[in-house]
Amino acid sequence: MRSGGFAGIERRAEADTAEDPALEALVSRSELESLPPRREERRADDGFVYEIDLGGRTVTVGESQLTGPLRELVGHLLKG
Incomplete structure (x- = not known):
């Protein structure tokens, strides 16, 4: 699930390998x-x-922790 953003809209995706x-x-x-625990960050x-x-x-x-393969994974799931 992705939440936040300007409009605060949630997006959900589910998939099976x-x-x-x-x-x-x-x-x-x-x-x-x-991954370390999510740190409270000023966002x-x-x-x-x-x-x-x-x-x-x-x-x-948080968005700043979403890098490399994890960013690719989320992008793959939320595409479309």
Whole structure:
């Protein structure tokens, strides 16, 4: 789920790696286990917060923590 932004609109996406081979590769590279806990950061009113659940492990990251493979994963899920 992505929340925040200028209008405060939430976007949700759900996918299954069994049905999306590209997703499986992105999940394996996302390195969620190495993410530090989300730090409270001063963010612009239009900044986003992402809640990501992969196989029962949920992390919440601010937009500044969304880099590299994790950014690719979120982009893949929220496309369209």
